[in-house]
Amino acid sequence: MSISKEGFSVYPVIVPTKYSLRSFNFYLLEEAGSLSLIDAGINSEECWEYFMQTMNENGFTLHDLTRIIITHNHEDHVGLINRISSIKEIPLYAHQESIHRLKRDKGFFSLRIEFFDQLYREMGCGAAGEQQVQKLKDAVRKNEKNRIQTDIITFAEADRIAGLQVIETPGHSPDHVVLLHEQKKCLFAGDHLISHISSNALVEPDRDGERILTLVEYVDSLKKCLQLDVEILYPGHGELINNHKELITKRLHRIDEKAERILRLIQSGISTANQLAYTYYKGKYESQFPLVMSEIIGHLDYLETQHKVQKEVKDGVWHYYAYGKPIKKYEVR
Ligand SMILES: [Zn+2]
Known part of the structure; x- marks a missing residue:
């Protein structure tokens, strides 16, 4: 499949997956005689x-590639970069905030x-939090081999x-x-907007280790894209x-609804993010711990900036x- 308009062609690479993402998408863009790869899939033989x-x-070979541009640093968007650049050295374009993550900077990851x-x-996560931290430590060691080798x-x-204007849309990731x-x-929208599922604004620290208000940023970034005059949007999945x-209107509405539901739980007397996650997500709390904590913390930030919670x-x-x-004394239940 290709989508062509006067010397401008987009060739989607759609790699199906059985998981809820449905597919990993990335795109070849032919524009003014250059060939750009926008995002680079996952690191698997099938994807390659x-x-x-x-x-x-x-009718292209790897030697026709001019550059790779990524929408963000997540592993399912940068998977083939090392393999491509080991065959043909081409420039990789990424946001400043991607570098320490792509280069697996030891200082940053610790x-x-x-x-x-x-x-x-x-x-207030207790043992579940400690377990997740251990997983993160293991992942740092495991992911060392995924360090992006090429210069950025x-x-x-x-x-x-490549004729494209960069628009910063932090939220799903700080470098998005x-x-x-x-x-x-x-x-080309990366994971900012996905048709069949809502994109997660994952909790992340900035380079100094300070927490970014990721959901608050994500909402701003969604509103920013609401203004764009766009007929087709190429998502990452x-x-x-x-x-x-x-x-976007639907997604914004859903965030407000979710925040309201969480607010009602708080009004009912549940006060920690951990208890809120456990009550709100039930079975998913254990199986998707980092994701559900991220969602609850994000919505708490959102409620806080709206002066609905303290x-x-x-x-x-x-x-x-x-x-x-009035802030009540916390009672142990
Ligand atoms: Zn992502």
Whole structure:
């Protein structure tokens, strides 16, 4: 499949998966005589074969590639970079905030582990938090081999590469960008917007180990894209999107609804993020611990910035209360 408009062609590489993401998508973009790869899938033989097949079918070889551009650092978007650059050295373009993650910077990753260790303690997670921190430590060792070898050229808001305008959209990840072609009215959206599932604003520290208010940022980034005049949106997973305004409105609405439900739980007397996650997500609490904690913490930040909740620390753990009510003494149940 290719989508062509006067010297501008997009060749999607769609790698199906049985998981809820449905597919890993990345894109070849032919523009003004250059061939860019936007995102680079997962690091698997199957993904490589889909990529090579798309190249072959459209008469390209690896030597035709001009550059790789990534929307964010997640492993399912950068998987084939090392393999490609071991065959042909081409520039990799990424956001400044991607570098320490792509380069597996040791200082940053130990800071990141300390960050989650402290966060889960302060959110009252106990043993579940300690277990997750251990998993993170193991992952750092395991992922060392995924370090991106090639040099990275950084970009920032409003830069232009391959005829595309860079738009910073932090939220799903701190380094997330979408890439806009104004004339062709198309947007390469990474994981900012996915048709069949809502994208998660994952809790992350910044480079100094400070917590980013990821959901608050994500909401701002969604609103930013609501303004864009776009006819087709190329997402990192699932089907292509041609109703982005409708979808963004739906996502924003859903975030508000979820925040309201969490607020009601707080009003009922549940006060820690851990208890909220456990009550709200039930079975998913154990199987998807980092994700559900991320969601609850994000929505608590969101409620806090709207002055709907306030928090106080008690024995090293944050307790949240509905705003306006006097902060009560915490009672052990
Ligand atoms: Zn992602």
